[in-house]
Amino acid sequence: MIILYSLQKLNGERTIYSIFHLLHGKQSSQTIQDAFLYRLTPLFNTYPFLSRQELEEMLSFFKTNEWVRAISDNDHYCLTEEGECILAGLITEKPIPRYLDGMNVQKQSLLFWERLSLLVQVISYLQKRDSKYIPIQKNQETIHWIRMFLKQNRYNRKTLGMNLHSELVSCLEKERSINPNLIVVRLSGYHSIGLTIEQAAQKFNLETTHFYYEFLNILHFMVTEVQQKAEKFPILHTLIEPTKSRVLTQSAEKTMELLQQGYSLLEIIDIRQLKKGTIEDHIVELALKINDFSIEPYVTVEKQEKIKRAASQSMSKQLKVILNMVEDVTYFQIRLVLAKYGDG
Numbered sequence: 001m002i003i004l005y006s007l008q009k010l011n012g013e014r015t016i017y018s019i020f021h022l023l024h025g026k027q028s029s030q031t032i033q034d035a036f037l038y039r040l041t042p043l044f045n046t047y048p049f050l051s052r053q054e055l056e057e058m059l060s061f062f063k064t065n066e067w068v069r070a071i072s073d074n075d076h077y078c079l080t081e082e083g084e085c086i087l088a089g090l091i092t093e094k095p096i097p098r099y100l101d102g103m104n105v106q107k108q109s110l111l112f113w114e115r116l117s118l119l120v121q122v123i124s125y126l127q128k129r130d131s132k133y134i135p136i137q138k139n140q141e142t143i144h145w146i147r148m149f150l151k152q153n154r155y156n157r158k159t160l161g162m163n164l165h166s167e168l169v170s171c172l173e174k175e176r177s178i179n180p181n182l183i184v185v186r187l188s189g190y191h192s193i194g195l196t197i198e199q200a201a202q203k204f205n206l207e208t209t210h211f212y213y214e215f216l217n218i219l220h221f222m223v224t225e226v227q228q229k230a231e232k233f234p235i236l237h238t239l240i241e242p243t244k245s246r247v248l249t250q251s252a253e254k255t256m257e258l259l260q261q262g263y264s265l266l267e268i269i270d271i272r273q274l275k276k277g278t279i280e281d282h283i284v285e286l287a288l289k290i291n292d293f294s295i296e297p298y299v300t301v302e303k304q305e306k307i308k309r310a311a312s313q314s315m316s317k318q319l320k321v322i323l324n325m326v327e328d329v330t331y332f333q334i335r336l337v338l339a340k341y342g343d344g
Contacts, residue, residue: 001090002043002209003058004067004079008087009038012071012078013318020055023047025106027249029281036288037317037338041103042096046216047209094210097217098177101224108241109219114142115149115239117187117194122146123164124189126157136188149238160235167233171222178218182211248289255282256290265298280332287339295340299333307337 006019021031025045035044062068067083118137125133135143172180188194201211230237258268269279286293310325319331
C-alpha cells in the first residue's frame with residue numbers, strides 16, 4: 001500500500017527508485033524536495049529496511065496484476081484504473097497513520113524509544129532492588145545516557161517510576177485514535193521481556209509492516225505531543241534529544257552560513273569548490289526548510305508569479321513542462337518557486 005500510495009503521488013514524474021531513496025531518508029536536495037513537492041514528507045526515512053530487490057519484486061507483482069503501467073521508460077510508472085481501485089480499498093482498510101511525520105521526528109522518535117524502553121526496564125529492576133538483568137538496548141551511548149539520567153535525577157526510584165507511569169498514561173490516553181497497547185507490549189520490565197515487532201504484529205493480527213507503521217505513528221505522536229507540552233511531561237521531555245528547528249543537511253548548513261555572511265552564489269561556488277548545481281541544490285533546500293528564506297535574489301517577484309501560475313495550471317510537477325509554459329526562466333528558478341510555494 002505504501003509503495004502504491006507513493007507511486008500515485010509521484011504520478012510517473014519520478015522513477016520508482018525515488019521511493020526507495022525517500023523511504024531510506026536519503027539526505028539529498030532532490031529527495032528532500034520530492035518529499036515536499038509530492039506531499040510525501042510523512043513517509044520520509046520511515047522504512048530504511050526496504051531493499052532494491054524487494055522494491056523491484058513489488059513492482060513486478062504490480063505489473064503482473066496490471067496495477068501500474070510504464071511511462072516513457074521502464075523506471076517511471078503510474079497507477080492504472082485497477083491500481084487506483086486497489087489502493088482506494090487498501091487505504092480505506094488501513095489508512096496512512098495520522099501522526100506519521102518522518103521528515104520532522106523520525107530520528108528523534110527512534111532514539112526516544114531506545115531511551116524510554118531502557119528506562120522502563122531499569123526502573124522496574126531498581127524498584128525490586130535487582131541489578132542482575134541484560135539491558136534491552138545494546139547501544140552503549142543509550143546505556144550511558146540512562147546511567148547519567150538516573151545519577152542526575154532528584155527523585156527516588158519509587159517516585160521516578162510513579163511519575164514516569166503517570167506521564168505515559170496521560171500522554172497515551174489523550175488521543176483516542178491510537179492504541180497504547182501497541183507500545184506497551186513492546187516494553188520490558190521485571191522478569192518480563194517486551195515483544196519484538198514480529199511477535200507484536202502476530203499478537204494483534206497485523207501484517208508486520210502495518211504494525212511497524214502504527215508503532216511509528218504512536219512514537220511520532222508522543223514526541224510531538226511531549227515537545228509541545230514540555231512542562232506537562234518533564235521526564236518524557238528529557239528523553240527527547242533536542243534538534244534544530246530546521247533540519248538541514250550539513251553541506252547546506254555551510255552554504256547558508258556563507259549566504260548570511262553576504263557572499264553571492266558565484267562566490268560560494270568558488271569558496272567551497274563545488275559545482276554550481278550542488279550550491280543551487282543547497283539554496284533550494286533552504287527555501288524548502290526555512291520559512292522566511294527569501295528567493296528574490298534568484299527569482300524576481302514577477303517571474304515567481306508566472307511560475308506559480310504555470311505550476312497551478314499544469315497537471316504535472318515536472319520541471320520541463322513548467323519550463324515550456326514560462327518564458328525566460330531556468331530550472332533552478334522553477335525549483336526555487338516550487339520549493340517555496342509548492343505547486344500553487
